Amino acid sequence: MKPKILTTLPTTTRESLVADIAAGATVSLVALPLSIAIAIASGAPPATGLVTAIVAGFLISALGGSRVQIGGPTGAFIVVVAGVIAAHGYDGLVLATFIAGLILLAAGYFRLGNLIAFVPEPVVDGFTVGIAVIIAASQLNDALGLSLEQVPADFIEKIPALWNALGAFSPPALFVSAATIVLIVALRRYAPRMPGLIIAVTITSAAALIAAPHLSEPIDTIASRFGDLPRGLPRPRLPDFSIEKVTQLLPSAFVIAFLAGIESLLSALVADRMIGGRHRPNAEMLAQGTANIASALFGGLPATGAIARTATNVRAGGRTPLAGMFHAIALLIIALVAAPLVGRLAMPALAALLIMTAWNMSEPGRWRDRLTMRRTDQALFALTLTLTVFADLAIAIAVGTSIGLAIRLRRREIPPTDWTVPKR
Numbered sequence: 455m456k457p458k459i460l461t462t463l464p465t466t467t468r469e470s471l472v473a474d475i476a477a478g479a480t481v482s483l484v485a486l487p488l489s490i491a492i493a494i495a496s497g498a499p500p501a502t503g504l505v506t507a508i509v510a511g512f513l514i515s516a517l518g519g520s521r522v523q524i525g526g527p528t529g530a531f532i533v534v535v536a537g538v539i540a541a542h543g544y545d546g547l548v549l550a551t552f553i554a555g556l557i558l559l560a561a562g563y564f565r566l567g568n569l570i571a572f573v574p575e576p577v578v579d580g581f582t583v584g585i586a587v588i589i590a591a592s593q594l595n596d597a598l599g600l601s602l603e604q605v606p607a608d609f610i611e612k613i614p615a616l617w618n619a620l621g622a623f624s625p626p627a628l629f630v631s632a633a634t635i636v637l638i639v640a641l642r643r644y645a646p647r648m649p650g651l652i653i654a655v656t657i658t659s660a661a662a663l664i665a666a667p668h669l670s671e672p673i674d675t676i677a678s679r680f681g682d683l684p685r686g687l688p689r690p691r692l693p694d695f696s697i698e699k700v701t702q703l704l705p706s707a708f709v710i711a712f713l714a715g716i717e718s719l720l721s722a723l724v725a726d727r728m729i730g731g732r733h734r735p736n737a738e739m740l741a742q743g744t745a746n747i748a749s750a751l752f753g754g755l756p757a758t759g760a761i762a763r764t765a766t767n768v769r770a771g772g773r774t775p776l777a778g779m780f781h782a783i784a785l786l787i788i789a790l791v792a793a794p795l796v797g798r799l800a801m802p803a804l805a806a807l808l809i810m811t812a813w814n815m816s817e818p819g820r821w822r823d824r825l826t827m828r829r830t831d832q833a834l835f836a837l838t839l840t841l842t843v844f845a846d847l848a849i850a851i852a853v854g855t856s857i858g859l860a861i862r863l864r865r866r867e868i869p870p871t872d873w874t875v876p877k878r
Contacts, residue, residue: 455562455737457517462774470773477772478780481524483649484766485511485781486788486796488811490676491804492527493755495592496535498544500676501683501789502755503527508687508786510745510757515778518741519734520722524763524778525745527755529811530713533588533847535755538706540607546703549693552750553700553707558714558743567719567735574858576827576835578716579820581850583835584842586815589808591616596805597631599624599673609843626662626669627802634658634806647769655807659800676804677797685793687786690751709848710746714758718742721759728768762814830861 485507493503507526514525538547561567591612595605600619606612634654641650662673676683722733738759745757767777788796824835834854841850 455519455565455734455740457737457741457775458519458521458734459516459775462521462776466774466776471776473771474774474777475780477767477770477777478782479784480649480770481763481767481772481777481781482784482788483652485524485526485760485763485785487652487655487799487804487807488760488763489527489785490796490799491808491811492529492532494676494680494801494804495529495589495808496527496532496755497539498535498547498755500680502753504683504785504789505687505752506749506754506757508782508789509752509754510749511785512779512782513745513748514718514741514757514759515775515782516741517737517744518718518722518759518775518778519737520725520759520764521731521733521774522725522729522764522767522772522777523718523722523733523738523759523775524767524781525718525742525757525759526763528717528758528760529589529808529815530582530585530717530758531710531756532592533585533842534706534709534713536592536607537847538703542699542703542706545694546699547755548750548753549695549699550703550706550710551746551754551756552693553703554710554714554756555743555746555748555750557707557711558739558746560743561711561715562736562739562741562743565736567715567739572859573716573855574831574834574862576831577838577851577854577858578720579817579824580835580838580854581842581847583816584839584850585847586812587839587843589815590812593805593808593812595619596674596801597627597809599627599802624671624673626665626671627673630658630662630673630800631802631806631809633661634803635810638807638810649766651807655799655803658803658806659798662800662803663798674801675798676801677794679801683789683793683797686790688753690748691753693750705848709851710756712851714742714746714756715739717761718759721761721764724761725764725768728765729773762811834858834861 489503489507490500493500511526538550594616595602601622602619606615637654638650666672718738719735722738726733749757838850838854
């Protein structure tokens with residue numbers, strides 16, 4: 455359960471240190487708009503996304519079992535976080551995150567990290583695609599500039615509400631969101647080493663600001679909707695506890711811990727394949743637990759390993775946990791120095807960013823493989839996806855995992871010892 459940084463520090467050279475600093479700076483530019491957009495989509499203040507990326511991101515790298523894992527808020531948590539905030543308020547989310555951190559610490563202490571590999575892959579795939587569908591639908595209001603002040607949380611109610619509001623869409627907002635998507639795709643294809651997300655969002659947000667005097671209705675920005683972003687980190691404080699609150703939030707805390715465990719270990723496995731390394735799953739679980747507790751103390755969101763940011767770190771040359779720590783430090787510097795500029799990012803641009811995130815989460819390149827899976831796996835995938843979208847994520851995970859394990863027992867097969875690396 456020894457953190458990887460204790461293994462890599464003795465072999466650190468000047469060249470590797472420079473490479474890690476450069477990679478950390480690159481990843482910070484990717485994490486900046488994503489962290490803010492995820493917070494907004496979750497129904498949380500924008501600054502909480504940055505707080506999470508800084509505090510949890512630093513600790514996940516410093517204490518984790520992977521050489522190159524990058525941690526922070528991820529799209530997979532949007533649905534859960536939004537549900538907890540709607541039911542229990544933001545203070546309830548902070549307490550649920552704190553409890554989830556304790557659960558992850560216990561899982562790491564008792565060396566339960568390897569047990570997550572027993573969750574059937576069609577279940578993980580199904581709820582990931584289901585979450586992607588929900589995220590994309592939740593961003594249509596801002597991407598199209600609709601006039602809905604309150605978008606229904608329930609998917610079945612959300613779609614008719616969005617459809618009825620289509621007549622009032624804003625052409626400038628649609629142009630900004632469409633242009634952002636085009637730029638992200640183009641930069642990813644023709645300049646994959648550049649931080650395409652922040653470049654695309656910055657260009658379209660700047661265009662929206664320049665065009666604002668000539669528009670009948672200005673395009674919303676982070677600052678115009680939520681106020682100025684605070685500079686720096688808030689003071690840490692313990693969340694308010696009571697037996698009643700803990701009992702109410704325990705199911706949500708288990709879901710957060712489950713998602714954090716799966717996402718972090720999946721991301722670490724992807725990183726292993728990219729660098730030819732081997733992560734320490736139980737050290738990773740302990741790091742995730744510590745990071746979520748710390749995030750809660752600073753009023754942040756749940757955190758886990760982020761696959762896209764981890765891959766960006768590897769491609770940028772990061773090879774030790776120092777890169778992830780530098781990424782968090784760079785975000786803190788941005789928060790201290792450039793918070794007013796960050797507040798000018800356009801809401802349709804951030805919505806487009808999350809729509810692209812949802813598209814990547816769905817892994818469209820894998821649909822051919824999904825169509826050739828065993829029929830039982832296809833049914834399990836479809837069931838988990840449907841329950842995620844139309845029912846509840848906790849129900850989807852519980853039902854999907856139970857049925858999946860029953861299918862494995864019926865086949866009398868030994869569970870695989872490793873994940874299939876997703877193409878995202």
